[in-house]
Amino acid sequence: MTYIGAEVIISPLGRTTAQNWAAISANQSGISLVKQAGFDNADLYLSKMLDLVDDYKFERLLSDALTAVSEQIDPKILTSQRTIVIISSTKGELDKDINDPFGKSIAALVERFSLVNQPLVLSNACISGVLAINAASNFIQAKIYDHAIVIGCDLISDFVVYGFQSLFAISDKPCAPFDASRNGITMGEGCGAVVVSNTKEIFRNGALQLLSGTSANDANHISGPSRTGEGLFRSVRKTLESNQIAPDEIDFVCAHGTATVFNDEMESIAFDRVGLTNVPLSSLKGYFGHTLGAAGVIETTASMQMMRHGTLLKSLGYHESGTSKKLNVLAENVSSRPETILKTASGFGGGNASLIIRSL
């Protein structure tokens, strides 16, 4: 069995997991209007860590996350040669070194925490985080490592903000995933971390079970979602089948839900094809914004917190169904202790990934 736990969230809503849970369970959002944040000094809604003023923000967040993780597990794990650190990120510390956005931060992390193995950076657009947790699980099942610490981290930079502006992809209000009035993403920044292990006993606060997931490419377009949801459909179906889980065993779907018109429509079609339209579903982008390479990890950690606290969070910003296939999007928090949850992600490059977490 593969275990997952020691989840950490650092976001505009707080520097600790407890602060983040307190905020999101009260349906608070990290999104605010930031003056002159966009190209041509446009004001934009962002989920930005306004109090993060370090010179080396990426390195700082990785380091804070790893410190927080280490307090929740057997301390020997961090420096074990059976442990690998996997970082999921799209742009790392791009502002500091565009030619090598990860190298210096990772080297500093290795030195500071005396890591034995070279950390692995996975950069697969918005599915990076889910893919990294699946990679962790695969490494452990193949017995290449016994433990993996997955850290997802991305920052808001002029680079990504101007880029999404040039695609007309940024919402003029806080993003509203799956809602009829949605009109784009809200960018976010932050860091999430989890530990994946073959040993339950290393977790000080208890563990959940990780059922290894899969990925699938849409083979359709590099920057537009598939109209048929093919890749997401295939990924979810493969993940369910390889774990011998029926769709009706899924108690909650933590969807990707970017709040662009086409992405959320695509997800509704894919979930309809798998038979998940009745399952309670939320996107957490309304709380954290779209944190790109960190999103899969942050949203998995938040889902794990939902399982531990017995509360399913509403999809913040959702009021009225706005997809051709109607989903069971949560408009209010629900008190419920889900047994089995599905996390999905889709992104540029046609990638789609999914994983399942089960309570023990």
Place this chain on the structure above:
Amino acid sequence: MDNLKEDLKKQIIEQLNLEDITPTDIADDALLFDDGGLGLDSIDALELIVLLEKYHGIQVVNPEEGKVAFRSIDTMAEYIRKRKS
């Protein structure tokens, strides 16, 4: 010869990095987004919005507007003249 249309063709070739295409290859009424025409895609459409601002000082706030305006060189020229008048 319509100078605006000739300029537009040169600007499109430049902005979209179209290889092996010269202004004479683009008919004024050819459908830019049709495979029988230039075969442009949705990202090219956004690049045309950049072009309008860069060369003609015209801001397109809603990309949907571009869909009609960018059908052909003819419609683009007409759109520019209308916005400038």
Place this chain on the structure above:
Amino acid sequence: MSLITTYCHLSADQCSVNGKVVSTRERSAAGSWFKQIYKEQEFVYPKFYKMDALSQAGFLASELIKRANQGIVNSYKDDEIAMLFANQSSSADTDLRFMHSYEHNGAPSPSLFVYTLPNIVLGEIAIINKWYGENMFAVLPKFAPGFFADYGRILLSTGAKAVLCGWLGVLGDHIEVFVWLVENESENGLDFNKENLLELAGI
């Protein structure tokens, strides 16, 4: 037994398949080196011209491998070929161009921005071939045969029957590309292990 059955190298002045040179850069030729290969090899895929250098490198290497190993097109189902790529500088080559567009050329360019992620090349290859399999792009400090051997084997034991692997070093004039195909059910090839990868790569 997993075997390396076909491989392709691209350097700043040569392109070779299974160790045999198929194109040599003509310094005087107009246009870029990748476009020269595209024309010499008589590929027909107009979208090539819209791709960034990373995707062009992936396109050329994967198409040359397909040409040298026709079986890859017909022997596998649409989700049985996984892709495992990595490099050192992510999408820096295009990141620099995109940054230039908004700092010095008036406005952020959407067609450059969509290539500012290293995994886009995987999407391009998936689109051409209609491959719906597993994809992964890693950013590593240097060519790491151990990573490819370990994760390649994982992919081959979790559903994939072949893995197209690639080290895509493309940054400015620095070109260090090594792409290879690993197949589970094949008669001829080299054992898929760290030692053989290190020797073949020549990196």
